[in-house]
Amino acid sequence: MSKAPGIYTKLTAIGLGSLGFARLWSGPDHLLEVTAYGFSERYRRFYWREIEAVLVRRTAVRLIWNLIGGAFAAISLGGLAVSLHYSARSTSGPEEVLLGISIGLCGLIAAVSLIVLLVNTLLGPRCVCLLRLPVGVERLAAPTRMRVAIRMLEKIAPRIELAQTELVAAPLP
Amino acid sequence: MQEFSTASASTIACPRCGTLLAGESFMSAGSVNCPSCRSQLTGRVFPAFWSPAPPEVQLGEAAMEGDATCYFHDGKKAALACESCGRFICALCEVRIGSRRVCPTCLGKGLKGDKIAELVTSRLCWSNSALLAGWLPLLFGVVVWPLLVITGPAAIFAALYGWNKPGSLTRGKRHWAAVLGLLGGIGQLVLVLGMGLLVWNAYPHV
Incomplete structure (x- = not known):
């Protein structure tokens, strides 16, 4: 049936x-x-x-998600800029390792946030x-x-x- | 759930603020802005909006001599045959499910046995369950491999038990997913066995 x-x-x-x-x-x-x-x-x-x-x-849900994504992207890009600035000055040792980790982490968060922002905007x-x-x-x-x-x-x-x-x-x- | 009310026959309430908007605003394509909250609304009204069908209550006609009678009511004239079992039924016994008309007995059987597709409100998808139980733990299971002792047999059980069970209403049984789940489940058991042997060989005194 x-x-x-x-x-x-x-x-x-x-x-x-x-x-x-x-x-x-x-x-x-x-x-x-x-x-x-x-x-x-x-x-x-x-x-x-x-x-x-x-x-x-x-x-307005898209706008809200874009604001959240934008805030994450801005903060992580700021962190990336600061890390890059100090890594140019730094000599060597554990400080350099920490800066490397910071650059990697901030770059990853910025990339993911920007992708989310872009996809969310394009979907309408x-x-x-x-x-x-x-x-x-x-x-x-x-x-x-x-x-x-x-x-x-x-x-x-x-x-x-x-x-x-x-x-x-x-x-x- | 109730976001725009059906307060008046020819008006639609704004889903956000409840302001009543004329139904005519939605007769053509394009969007309308609520005058009160400025929400952008796009929609269409259909003939049923203007003339909702009144509920038909039919009690069934009394049978005359020589008339076919209802299976459930001797004194009522048969109006149609049940589309499932073929029994003659009167207008009172007629149950409409979508476009089909069945008798109360078939309706009861359909509710119990999950046999009438139109009455199914949820379904456990065994093939999906097998696929998820078979492969999801493998992604994380290497870290907590003893967990695979549970999920592996679960995947195998779901694949075999659900093989003949009704599948998704829209996508069918998806046997390929069950087969993949079965393979994943077997893989998990092999992995557990291998890890167990490795541990046993590394620490034979344990």
Whole structure:
């Protein structure tokens, strides 16, 4: 009686949700949200015919992460500059070893922070996606980037409209 | 969870501040800024937003002479056949799961036996478990190698026990992951044995 895998098509790339890695799949009559925790998966279904509205709200999470990454990068680059300044002057011995460790550590932290900063900036603004259903509002665990969310909305809108064709004839307010 | 309420039929509340926005604002593509908190909102409303379907309550028609009757109610006219077991059921007994219509007995069986895909809300992925238990400890296990005595057999168990268990709803059983997990588990046991022999040879008096 269970349906074989293959009835679902991927809607979004896997993204880090609030509790695990989440991804949206498009089913024959519903939207499936899969949150993976490594050993297990959790499923939530939203039927096309029941979705009243989809709302995407832009958030400031990207800015916050960029500020944190920027602060780390600035501090570590400062440390790197100071270490390089003193290493040029230093003679030899344990001081040189300590400066070497400091340069390596500050360089590593700066590199990682700058990569995080760059990737976070390139991926675009963050968002939250919400579905309005007859029984209330559900927040989706994914997608969390505006660009992906808009693309997802463009993909699911025709499917929702198709499932609600019998309601189109109803008079608008 | 409740970030924008369904307070009024034709309005949507801003998820951030709760200000009511007209549903018409979301009929076309493009974004809208909340007049109160300036949140940038992008969205779409669908026909169900304007005309929510009223809940249909059907009690089932009384059966006339010669009519097929419901399997569960003798006096009710059969409205359809269960899509799982084929029993004739009345409108009252009809349970809709997605696009399918089943009888209450099949619904109960499906809930217990994890048989109806639409009712599955979570699943343990045995192949993933085997893969993780088989290979993750190997990354750290060399330092604390006695740990592999537990994780190695666990990986082998997960791979073999879960071989015929239902897999992920979207990605299937993933036998390749189970095989990799099995190999990882065997590798861990070999490693533990090797380390044990090394320790035994280095300190034979222990």
